[in-house]
Amino acid sequence: MLEVPYIRENKEKVLAGLAKRNKDFTAQIENIIRLDDERKLLTTAINSKEAELKQISKVIGELMKAGDKEGAELQKNGVTVMKTFVKDAQEKLAVVENDLQQLLYQIPNVPNNIVPQGKTADENVEVYRWGNTPELGAHKKPHWELIEEYDLIDFELGTKITGAGFPVYKGKGARLQRALINFFLDEATAAGYREFQPPHMVNEASGYGTGQLPDKEGQMYYVGVDDLYLIPTAEVPLTNLYRDVILKESDLPVKMTGYTPCFRREAGSWGAHVRGLNRLHQFDKVEIVQLAHPDQSYAILEHMVEHVKQLLQKLGLHFRIIRLCGGDMGFTSALTYDFEAWSGAQERWLEVSSTSNFETFQANRLKCRFKNADGKMQYVHTLNGSALALPRIVASLLENNQDEHGIRIPDALVPYTGFDRITR
RNA sequence: GGAGAGGUGGGUGAGUGGCUGAAACCAACAGUUUGCUAAACUGUCGUAGGGGGUAACCCUUACCGGGGGUUCGAAUCCCCCCCUCUCCGCCA
Incomplete structure (x- = not known):
């Protein structure tokens, strides 16, 4: 399986190499890059939202310790909405990652430079x-x-x-x-x-x-x-x-x-x-x-x-x-x-x-x-x-x-x- | 196949709901000391993803057998699966 960062950095080289396999992989490679972009976007969104949630949990923990039950309950407001957001994003991410994986599985190895051109x-x-x-x-x-x-x-x-x-x-x-x-x-x-x-x-x-x-x-x-x-x-x-x-x-x-x-x-x-x-x-x-x-x-x-x-x-x-x-x-x-x-x-x-x-x-x-x-x-x-x-x-x-x-x-x-x- | 016990970082092993990405020790690596070796001391010591920076690096998320769930919060509680060990059964 090819590595996505490698594909991104060497797109032309990869495509030229793969062409020796007598099939055009341009569409697949473009798709891989697009899905990877999506993956990054979703990950960033999830990460920051999770960091926020984590912070709230920490505050609740401190309030509980201090015996401030009402204050803790107050903190819980909005958590449900954030959690729903994260869950949705994670589901989308799972789909994107799976699609990406499936595409990657379909890309053969890039032939070395000295591999001769040929069909049969x-x-x-x-x-x-x-x-x-x-x-x-x-x-x-x-x-x-x-x-x-x-x-x-x-x-x-x-x-x-x-x-x-x-x-x-x-x-x-x-x-x-x-x-x-x-x-x-x-x-x-x-x-x-x-x-x-x-x-x-x-x-x-x-x-x-x-x-x-x-x-x-x-x-x-x-x-x-x-x-x-x-x-x-x-x-x-x-x-x-x-x-x-x-x-x-x-x-x-x-x-x-x-x-x-x-x-x-x-x-x-x-x-x-x-x-x-x-x-x-x-x-x-x-x-x-x-x-x-x-x-x-x-x-x-x-x-x-x-x-x-x-x-x-x-x-x-x-x-x-x-x-x-x-x-x-x-x-x-x-x-x-x-x-x-x-x-x-x-x-x-x-x-x-x-x-x-x-x-x-x-x-x-x-x-x-x-x-x-x-x-x-x-x-x-x-x-x-x-x-x-x-x-x-x-x-x-x-x-x-x-x-x-x-x-x-x-x-x-x-x-x-x-x-x-x-x-x- | 049945019964029980258990799976935590390279290793040993602590940890039963928040300050634990995870104590301590060992190993490893770098340095100091030393006539050499050894010892001692100091420091470093996971992986992957995302964001930022020319870079050293910084911020952030995930990961304590695997997968689900409960919860504001899980290594820690619940469910399923896998694996290891002990005893029993079966058997080359």
Whole structure:
């Protein structure tokens, strides 16, 4: 959520930035400023009237103490009128504040200067590419065939016990999952991230904190009886660990990592390219999160990108990094890099990580601040990245490393799997 | 789920209708003293909103788990909810 004072002081800049999202926010921004003006006016009126009432109460208190009951009663004249005035003004203020809040919730984050102009994913900009397309020959198979051939994952069973999009990992398939999770967590902790095991369900306040709510409730599984949401990513519980927290400047940056399953309804997005592991309702992911000093957040974003880059290199996967254009970027993000691994048999790129700087957009909602050198409160910048999401990594590992005899496990992973090949 | 106790500032903890935004102590920060460390002393020590000032700052309102209510006036009384602790029940 953008801060109103920031909007007021940087109106043109905000509008110009938001224009990259291919929508004109002029009317909304003007409305926000108008409502804020109204808010200030009402507040001033209420404040002075309340000060008056408070003064009268004080006088009554003194008169009562002195035993002057009649004098006290006299003071009460006019109080009712004043109280009615205050009550009316407060009701108006509540409406104004609510309208303002609702409007603010609808304004996405302002894209950073280097975010490319563009409407769709086609206009994203590739900024880095590593490795080569694997030579697989004519016998290459997509991962859903390999999975069946080597009995690694069972989609039918998952459908039986739960539903489509909930796979059951079996034998070496299950072991590969565990290996990847441990590998990713070890790499993250070695890079200084503290490991957490957060809850897999969160309350409504947490949903608002990181920006899933309002608006995106359709994307989360909701447990109505207990009013809880299944997390769509570890970003939600991890970042919310610092909701309503005031940090010391010396605490920054806070580096967290955690493995969790992620639950996504993917309502409406079940089109093409969803076979096998390409899109699931439940998947595993290791996430890295940082709370950063605003002056350092973009340097830290680079570090995080570097970290993810190394993971993919250690796994030996052909991949590229793209900078998302304004039209493709998430609501809460100011700058996002997506990582795409090559899928050798599908012959297309699969998104395996999304690493973003949210600047103060989440921190404002979270009320996560630190005291700066001048003793002033300042919002932190929040950042996060997948490091990494498993299913598409598995898909691309299986496809890229296949030959007639089986599937080769990358060296970095062998200590974790305990085997270096998957065979029949 | 049932019964009881309780939720106050960074922490401990006082405070049952007005002089309490909140004692005291601890922690923290700044300074004085000191050969260093320590100790002692002095001072500062919440957040947010509104108004004023170039600014240091000043005035004002709100906030004592959350939300309502009673009252001229609520941390203090009443109602609802949430959470924590103890005992009981249930259970991995």
